[in-house]
Amino acid sequence: MKRALVLGLTLAVALFTAGCGRADDAFGNRVRAYLLEHPEVIEEAVQKLQEKRLAEAAEVARAGLAKHREALERDPRDFVANPDGKITVVEFFDYRCGYCKVTAPEILQIIEENPDVRFVFKEFPIFGGVSDLAARVALSPQAKPKTLELYRRFMAEKSLDEAAIDRHLRAIGVDPAAAKAGGSTPEIDKQIADVRALAQALAIEGTPAFVVGDRMIPGADIPALRAAIAQAKGGELKAAPNPDLS
Numbered sequence: 521m522k523r524a525l526v527l528g529l530t531l532a533v534a535l536f537t538a539g540c541g542r543a544d545d546a547f548g549n550r551v552r553a554y555l556l557e558h559p560e561v562i563e564e565a566v567q568k569l570q571e572k573r574l575a576e577a578a579e580v581a582r583a584g585l586a587k588h589r590e591a592l593e594r595d596p597r598d599f600v601a602n603p604d605g606k607i608t609v610v611e612f613f614d615y616r617c618g619y620c621k622v623t624a625p626e627i628l629q630i631i632e633e634n635p636d637v638r639f640v641f642k643e644f645p646i647f648g649g650v651s652d653l654a655a656r657v658a659l660s661p662q663a664k665p666k667t668l669e670l671y672r673r674f675m676a677e678k679s680l681d682e683a684a685i686d687r688h689l690r691a692i693g694v695d696p697a698a699a700k701a702g703g704s705t706p707e708i709d710k711q712i713a714d715v716r717a718l719a720q721a722l723a724i725e726g727t728p729a730f731v732v733g734d735r736m737i738p739g740a741d742i743p744a745l746r747a748a749i750a751q752a753k754g755g756e757l758k759a760a761p762n763p764d765l766s
Contacts, residue, residue, distance in 0.1 A: 584721060584722045584723070585722065585731060585734055585736065586734070587721075588718060588721055588722065591714070591718055592610050592640070592718065592731055593608045593610060593638075593640060595640075595714075597659075597711050598640050598641060598642060599640075599641045599658075599659075599664055599667040600638055600639065600640050600641070601631045601638070601639040601641070601667075601668060602631060602634070602635050602636070602637055602638050602639060603638060604635075604638075605634070605635065605636045605637045605638035605639075606636055606638075607634075607636060607637045607638065607732075607733075607749065607752045607753060608637070608638040608639075608640060608732075608733075609630075609637055609638070609639050609640065609730060609731070609732050609745070609749065610640040610642060610730065610731040610732075611627065611639070611640070611641060611642060611728055611729070611730050612642045612644040612715070612719055612724055612727055612728065612729040612730075613641070613642070613643070613644060613727050613728045614644055614645050614646050614647050614651050614655075614727045615645075615651060615654040615655065615658075615671075615674040615675065615680055616647040616648075616650060616651045616654070616680050617646075617647065617726075617727040617728065619727065619728060619739065619740040620675060620727050620728045620740075621675045621676070621678075622740055623728055623740045623742055624671065624672065624675035624676070625675075626742045627639070628668070628671075628672060630745070630746070630749070631668070634749065636753070637749060641667060641671070642715050642718075642719075643655035643658060643659055643711075643712060643715060644715050644716065644719055644724075644727055644729075645712065646726070646727060650680060650681055650682060650685070652712070653682060653685060653700070653703075654674055654680060654685055655703075655712060656700070656703030656704060656708055656712070657670075657685060657689060657694075657696070657699040657700055657702075657703045658670050658671070658674070658703075659703055659708050659711060659712075660698075660699045660700075660701075660702030660703040660708070661702050662694050662695065662698050662699045662702050663689065663692070663694045663699045663702075663703075666692045666693075666694065669692050670688065670689075670692060673688040673691065673692070674688060722736070724736075724738070726738065726739070728740060730745050730748075732745065732748035732749060732751075732752055733748070733751075733752050735748050735751075
């Protein structure tokens with residue numbers, strides 16, 4: 521991306537120079553010569569542009585997070601680990617997402633090591649039919665109480681397919697047919713649709729994506745996630761009030 525921006529800026533300078541009238545030819549030539557002798561100026565300008573765009577995106581994200589805080593953190597339909605925690609982490613994930621699978625052991629460790637952190641699971645199936653099936657059975661009344669165990673199993677499965685889903689459901693004592701029926705209801709249709717709409721509103725296009733307070737963490741950046749949790753514990757990130765604890 522940086523290279524593309526450099527090329528774009530260079531092209532813009534070239535076009536500017538080419539478009540000058542005769543009276544400005546000397547000035548344009550001097551600008552061009554200076555940039556050719558000092559290409560680091562272009563790189564500095566590109567870096568400033570990137571910083572500006574990142575800051576603008578962060579501001580948009582903060583506004584979106586504030587607007588949708590309740591849906592993010594307090595949707596009663598979501599499974600929540602450590603429900604009495606005072607700090608909330610939200611994960612948008614897909615059981616067939618490779619990066620989600622990589623981060624899953626770390627997520628489970630964070631949940632175990634931090635009982636003061638509420639961890640909200642947002643089923644966000646984006647990889648087709650098997651992903652959708654996995655999300656639906658996980659949200660079914662039959663399987664939802666065992667979400668953590670199912671999350672661990674589904675994420676550890678390298679090639680998650682319907683047969684593997686059935687096998688893992690049986691392993692945790694859930695009848696696959698019952699879970700599939702329980703996950704094929706208008707209520708779960710709406711829940712999945714609502715999560716997709718929420719992700720779209722927050723410009724979340726891939727998985728995993730994490731939210732901690734007023735910070736969005738896209739991708740499998742566990743160090744950034746742990747740092748955000750530490751900052752939240754220090755009171756540096758905003759969090760929604762817990763009505764049950766007020």
